[in-house]
Amino acid sequence: MTDALVVSGLTKTYFGTRGGxxxxxxxxxxxxxxxxxxxxxxxxxxxxxxxxxxxxxxxSRPDTGTVTIDGRDRQWRxxxxxxxxxxxxxxxxxxxxPYGSLDRRLTVEDAxxxxxxxxxxxxxxxxxxxxxxxxxxxxGLAGTLSASRPHQLSGGQRQRVAIAKALAVDPTxxxxxxxxxxxxVSVQAQILALLNEIRHDSGxxxxxxxxxxxxxxxxxDQILVMYEGEAVEHRxxxxxxxxxxxxxxxxxxxxxxxxxxRPERVAELRAVFAASRQPSS
Amino acid sequence: xxxxxxxLNLTVPMPAxxxxxxxxxxxxxxxxxxxxxxxxxxxxxxxxxxxVLRLxxxxxRTSGSVTVCGVEAGDVQEIRTHHAAMIFQDPRSxxxxxxxxxxxxxxxxxxxxxxxRAEAVRRxxxxxxEVGLRDPERLLRKYPHQLSGGMLQRVVVAAALSTNPELLLADExxxxxxxxxxxxxxxxxxRLRREREMGVLFITHDLLLAGAFCDRVYVMKDGSIVDEQxxxxxxxxxxxxxxxxxxxxxxRLPERAKPTGAAR
Numbered sequence: 001m002t003d004a005l006v007v008s009g010l011t012k013t014y015f016g017t018r019g020g021x022x023x024x025x026x027x028x029x030x031x032x033x034x035x036x037x038x039x040x041x042x043x044x045x046x047x048x049x050x051x052x053x054x055x056x057x058x059x060s061r062p063d064t065g066t067v068t069i070d071g072r073d074r075q076w077r078x079x080x081x082x083x084x085x086x087x088x089x090x091x092x093x094x095x096x097x098p099y100g101s102l103d104r105r106l107t108v109e110d111a112x113x114x115x116x117x118x119x120x121x122x123x124x125x126x127x128x129x130x131x132x133x134x135x136x137x138x139x140g141l142a143g144t145l146s147a148s149r150p151h152q153l154s155g156g157q158r159q160r161v162a163i164a165k166a167l168a169v170d171p172t173x174x175x176x177x178x179x180x181x182x183x184x185v186s187v188q189a190q191i192l193a194l195l196n197e198i199r200h201d202s203g204x205x206x207x208x209x210x211x212x213x214x215x216x217x218x219x220x221d222q223i224l225v226m227y228e229g230e231a232v233e234h235r236x237x238x239x240x241x242x243x244x245x246x247x248x249x250x251x252x253x254x255x256x257x258x259x260x261x262r263p264e265r266v267a268e269l270r271a272v273f274a275a276s277r278q279p280s281s
Numbered sequence: 282x283x284x285x286x287x288x289l290n291l292t293v294p295m296p297a298x299x300x301x302x303x304x305x306x307x308x309x310x311x312x313x314x315x316x317x318x319x320x321x322x323x324x325x326x327x328x329x330x331x332x333v334l335r336l337x338x339x340x341x342r343t344s345g346s347v348t349v350c351g352v353e354a355g356d357v358q359e360i361r362t363h364h365a366a367m368i369f370q371d372p373r374s375x376x377x378x379x380x381x382x383x384x385x386x387x388x389x390x391x392x393x394x395x396x397x398r399a400e401a402v403r404r405x406x407x408x409x410x411e412v413g414l415r416d417p418e419r420l421l422r423k424y425p426h427q428l429s430g431g432m433l434q435r436v437v438v439a440a441a442l443s444t445n446p447e448l449l450l451a452d453e454x455x456x457x458x459x460x461x462x463x464x465x466x467x468x469x470x471x472r473l474r475r476e477r478e479m480g481v482l483f484i485t486h487d488l489l490l491a492g493a494f495c496d497r498v499y500v501m502k503d504g505s506i507v508d509e510q511x512x513x514x515x516x517x518x519x520x521x522x523x524x525x526x527x528x529x530x531x532x533r534l535p536e537r538a539k540p541t542g543a544a545r
Contacts, residue, residue, distance in 0.1 A: 044459040045431055155322070184321040184486060189530040211459055214532040241535055255460035256534055257493035259516045263468035266461055267413075 002071060003032040004205040005056070005091075005173045010065035012051055025051040027229040029065070031222070033173070036199045038206035040216035040237065042252065043226035049209045052226070053175045056207060057093040070172050085119060092166035096178040098158035101165070102150040108136070108161050109146040115168040135164045139194060156187030160194075167198065174198075177209045192218045213256055217241055225249050247273045282348075283448050283480040284310040284333065284365075289345035291328060293338055302328050304505045306345070310448065313478035315470070317491030317512065319527070320501035326484045329501070330450045333482075334361055349448060362393055366446035370453035372433035376425045382433075383421030386440035394444060401443070408439035413465045431458050438466055442473060452484045467494055488515050488527050500524050 010029040015022045025048045033039045041049045054060040056067055058074060067074040069090040075083065095101055103111060112132045116123060123131060136146060139160040150158055159179060166174055176195070180188045196219055199206055210216050216223060216237070223240040225233040225248065233246040244250045251269040254262070291303040303325050310316045320326045331337055333347055335357040347354035350364045369375060376385045387401035396404075402421065409417035412435040425433060434457060441449065449470070455463040471494075473479050485491050491498045492515035500508040500523060508521035519525045 044461055045429065185488070185527060185530040185532075186321065189532070192532070212532070213460075214534045217534060218532050238535065251461060253534065255464040257487070257490040258534065259493070259513070261464075261493035263464035263471065263494075266464035267468060270413075270461070270465075 004035045004037070004070060004203075005033040005207070006066075006068040007031050007052070007056065008066050008068070010052060010055055010062045010067070012055060012060065012062050024229045026055070026062070029224075029226075029231055031224055031231075031234060033205045033207065033222075035205060036203040037222070038195075038199055038208060038220040040220035040223040041207060041209045041226060042211065042213060042216055042223060044211065044252075046228075047226040048229040049226055050177055051229075053093065053177050053207060053209050056173065057091040057175050058087055059093070088119065089169055089171060091173040091175060092169055092171040093175040093177065094159070094162050094166050094179045096181055098155070098162040099150060101162050102158060104150050107147050107149055108141070108153075108164075111161065112136075112164060112168055115165050119169045131168070135168055138167065138198070139164045140190065154187075156183050156191065159183060159187075159191060163191075163194070163198075167202075167204070171204060173205045173207065175207045175209070178211070179208075180215060181210065181212065188215070195219050213241065213252060225252070247276055282309050283312050283314070283350060284308075284482065285346075285348045286329065286333070287346045287348075289329070289332060289347065290343065291332060291337060292342045294340055294342075299342075302341075302504055303332070304503075306501075306504070306506055308499055308506060308509075310480045310482050312447070312480055313474055314497070315474055315481040315483055315495045315512075317495035317498035318482060318484045318501060319486065319488050319491045319498055321486060321527075323503075324501040325504040326501050327452050330367065330452050330482055330484055333450060334365060334367055336367075364446065365448040365450060366441040366444055367450040367452065368438055368441050368454040370456055372430065372437040373425060375437050376433065378425050380424075381421065382423055382425060382428070382436055385425075386421065386436055387443075389440070389444055404443045405439055408442050408469075409436065411469050412438055413462060414439075431462055434458055435462070435466060438469075442469075445477060445479075447479060449479055449481045450484075451481060453486070454483075456485065456487070463490075488524070488531050489533065492516055500527070 008030045010026050012026045013022050013024045029052055031039055041052060043049050055062050061076045109132055112135055113128055116128050116131055133143065136143060141157060141160050145157065180191050183191065195206060198204055208216060208219055220237050223237050224231050227248050233240060233249045240249060244253055247269060251266060251273055254269060255266050286306055286308050289303050289306040292299045292301045306329055318326045318329065333349065335354060349360045352359050376382060383402065386405055387398065390396045390401040391398050406417040414420060414432060414435050438454060455466050458466065470481060474481060483491065483495055492512050495512040498510050498512055498515065499506050502523055508524045510519060515528055519528055
C-alpha cells in the first residue's frame with residue numbers, strides 16, 4: 001500500500017526582520033503516513049510543530065524538501081481555481097481556536113453549504129442538503145444546531161463544526177494543530193473518539209499536533225518528537241511513550257502528571273539534555 | 282486556617298432572570314497546604330477564587346463568608362495588600378501593554394510594600410531565573426508584546442511570588458505553558474510551600490495534575506463542590522461518580538517500564 005502522505009527533507013528557515021539570527025524552524029523533517037494512519041507531532045512551543053503542519057497544508061512553502069500526497073508532489077506555484085481546489089482536497093487543517101476559522105455571520109448549515117458548493121460542484125441542491133445532514137451526523141451534531149451561529153455554540157460544538165467543514169472537502173490528509181487542547185476533558189474524549197472513527201471509516205490520514213503526550217497516545221500510531229526544528233525521535237507510539245530513547249523525550253514524558261510525578265526531575269533532565277547538546281568541538 | 286470559605290452563594294441577575302453561579306461552597310486551605318479546585322468550564326471554580334478577592338461583578342449578590350488569615354473579606358484591601366496574590370491564566374491581562382515589564386512586575390513591591398526599586402528588581406530576577414527564564418534583567422526592559430505567552434506567564438508568576446504572599450490563588454496559572462515549563466513552575470511553587478509555608482488554592486481543569494500536585498482536591502460541578510479527596514486518590518478509582526467520570530475521560534500515558542535514571 002502506498003502512503004497517503006510522504007514528507008521528505010522539509011526544511012524552513014525564517015530570517016528575522018531586524019537582522020536577528022535566522023531561525024531554522026524545521027530541519028530535514030521526513031515521515032510517511034499510510035491511508036487511515038495517524039502521526040503525532042510533539043514538542044515544546046517553538047519546536048517547529050506548527051511550521052511543519054503549515055507546510056503540509058500549503059500555508060507555508062518549504063525552502064527545500066517535498067510534501068507528496070496520494071503520490072502527487074504538492075505544488076506551490078500553480079494558480080487558478082482548479083489547482084486551488086485540488087490542493088484543498090489534498091489536505092485540510094483544524095486549528096486550536098475554532099472561532100477563528102468560522103464566519104460568525106453564517107449558520108452551521110450555511111457554512112457547510114458554502115464549502116460544499118465550492119468543492120463538490122457535482123452535487124444538486126438536495127444532494128448538498130443530504131450531505132450536510134450526513135456531515136453533521138458524522139461529527140455528532142444533531143440537526144437542531146444547524147441553524148445556530150458560532151457564538152451560540154460551545155467550544156466543543158464549534159470544534160466539531162470546524163472538523164465537519166474540513167471533512168466536507170473529502171481531504172486525503174487532515175492536520176489538527178492543538179485542536180482539542182482548549183476543550184474540557186469530557187468533550188475532548190468525544191472528539192478524540194470521533195477522530196479515530198473518521199480515520200478508520202473514511203481512511204483520512206491524520207497529522208495530530210499537540211504538546212500533550214497523553215492525548216497524542218489516544219489517536220496516533222507513530223510519534224515524531226521535535227526539538228528546535230529537528231526530529232529527535234520518530235518511532236511507533238508505544239515505543240516512544242513506553243521505551244523512550246532520547247533524553248528530550250524522557251523529559252517530555254516525565255513532565256506529564258501521573259502517580260509518581262516529580263516536577264523537580266524535569267529540571268534535572270533538562271540539565272542532562274542541555275549538556276548532551278553542547279557542541280563537541 | 283489560612284483561607285476559609287463558608288456557605289458561599291453567588292447570584293448574578295441576568296435578563297432572563299437571576300442565575301446562581303455558586304451554591305453553598307465551603308472550602309479551606311491551611312498554612313503550607315496546596316489545595317486543588319477542579320472542574321469543567323462553567324463549574325464555578327474561577328468565580329470561587331475571584332470571590333476571595335471580591336473580583337466579582339458589582340451586581341452579583343453574595344451570601345456566606347470568606348476569611349483570609351482571620352480577616353473578613355469585607356476588608357478586601359487588607360487581604361489584597363498583605364495576605365493573598367492571584368495569578369490568572371492570561372498573563373497579558375495582568376501586564377500593562379505600554380509599560381516595560383519590569384515596571385509592571387515590580388509595581389506592587391515598590392508602591393504597596395515600600396521596597397526599593399533595586400531590591401524589588403533583585404527579588405524578581407532571582408525568582409525569574411528559578412522558573413527557567415534566561416537573562417531576566419534583559420527581559421524586564423522589554424514590553425509585553427515582545428515576549429511569548431509562556432515567558433510572560435512566568436514573569437507574572439515571579440511577580441506574584443515576589444511579594445511573599447501567605448495565600449496564592451492560581452487560576453489555571455500553568456495551563457497555557459508547555460508541560461515541561463509547567464513542571465518547572467510547579468517545582469518552584471512546591472519549594473516555596475515548604476520554605477515559606479505558603480498556602481495555594483490551585484484551580485485547574487486537569488484532574489491528574491491536581492492529583493499529582495495537591496495535598497487535597499475539591500471537585501466542582503455546576504457551582505457546587507461535589508467531592509473532596511486527598512491528592513493522589515484520583516489515580517486509584519475515585520468513589521464519587523462525577524470524579525470518576527472526569528478521571529475516565531482524562532487521557533493517560535500508557536504504563537511504562539521505570540525510567541532508566543538520567544539517560545545519557
